[in-house]
Amino acid sequence: MKRIEELTYYELLNLDEDADLSDIQQAYLIAVSTYSMESLASHSILSEEEKTNMLKKVESAYTTLIDRNKRLFYDREVLKRDVDENGKMVPQDSQYLTDRRNIISHEPKKEEVKNDFRHTESTIFGGIHLKNIREMKGITLDEISQKTRIRVSYLKALEEENFDQLPAEVFSRGFLKAYAKYIGLDPDVVIRNYKFKEG
């Protein structure tokens, strides 16, 4: 049993980790109908606030999984899954695959995935994605604040993309890097894909 916040994007949409695009599309449509305000299935059991929150989560799960690069990043960096040559996901700690990969290529696969990100402009890591990943890992803002000595209000502003409440971008970028690192993401990738200004 998991709390809602701890669900991965796949669990959120009831998908297998090898789901294809049409599976994702279909799961998304069902989820939107399940949590829409007028949904019959949620009658008596979910509050409006819970539905709104769930729809936000569903939206970020969908936008992540439907985009090849974002999904690849999510699988690798958040779920710590490995992707074999056929595109099928396997747990990263699989010794067999590690060995085999070392034989095939001396270059760590992680680098290749990072390189993918360098070539794509479309991959954006928004505040809501960061928040979801943080919650899934069960990390609180207070905890990050204590360890990084960044005010909770700044961390929250980063997640909500409230740029008015953040200091100059050069400082905020430093906060974002520290935040990303703390929740186990590659700070460089996050920085490259987070938009500091509207538009």
Next chain:
Amino acid sequence: MSQTDTPLIPDYSSKQIWAVGGGKGGTGKTVVTASIGILLAKAGKKVIIIDADLGGANLHTCLGIRHPSTTIADFLLKKVPSLDELLIETPIKNLSLISGANDFLTIANIPFAQKQKLIRYIKNLPSDYIILDLGAGTSFNVLDLFLISDSNILVVMPEPTSVENVYRFIKCAILRKLNNALNNSRFQDIFRLAAEARGNESVKTLYDLLERVNQMDSLVAADLEKMINTFSPKLIVNQVKENDNITLGSSIKDITKKYLGVDLDYSGYIPYDEKVSESIKRFKPLVMEYPNSSASLCMNLTMKKLLNGRKPFNEEKVNPVR
């Protein structure tokens, strides 16, 4: 986790007991129960249907029996020594009925000892399948009969009242299951709080309950979690009309998993069909009188899913109908 870890329902024999519930009256439980029984009997299985709707029995009518000669009341009032003597032949081969029809008003609230005796006798009935048609509501009698079954079937229809009741039923059933398994006064207060939680608060109760039990005794909490994980009722959406959302079943499954912690098995939907009420008016079972009506055809598909679905405890004992 292995599904064969702990036998959670002790001392059950090779026969299958299926219970059909869902909390609200009028959803079509009785017609669904009768159809399931008939389809199993037609497939060559020996089937006994029991009208366990002790307060408002009418299963006999769906099977074309106007005035049942004996009823379960005769057993509860000790007029007969065992349930076997209450078996009524139906117009369908291999299918017999234990009727619940009675005028004995207080019978819906049978005392604990009598309930235990009834359950013992139900388990000993000579049959391949025993199908229980449960009454409305979430009384302990209804819940306990639901929980002794190998297969727990819920019937819901696309109306807010029915959806509301099915969630309440699932929540009450899982709490009752845990409570029955955990006959220990140390935890009673936690259960009382969980059962009393209302509205949105109730949604997270199972998780919170586990966490609180965990603080007191992690071994017990692990057992309870195992029990929750292996509790997998089957959901049938009945009386679906043209404009209804056919994803309702999947949506209820999703919400039940995420917010109540229970993994439902969605077994299919049955369309609203005038033929259902026509068959009742004629005192003829639907799947016999109108086997090609849309309701009967969907009932057949649902039946296949009920038989091939995941069986948490005794996979090898189910003989799929061909």
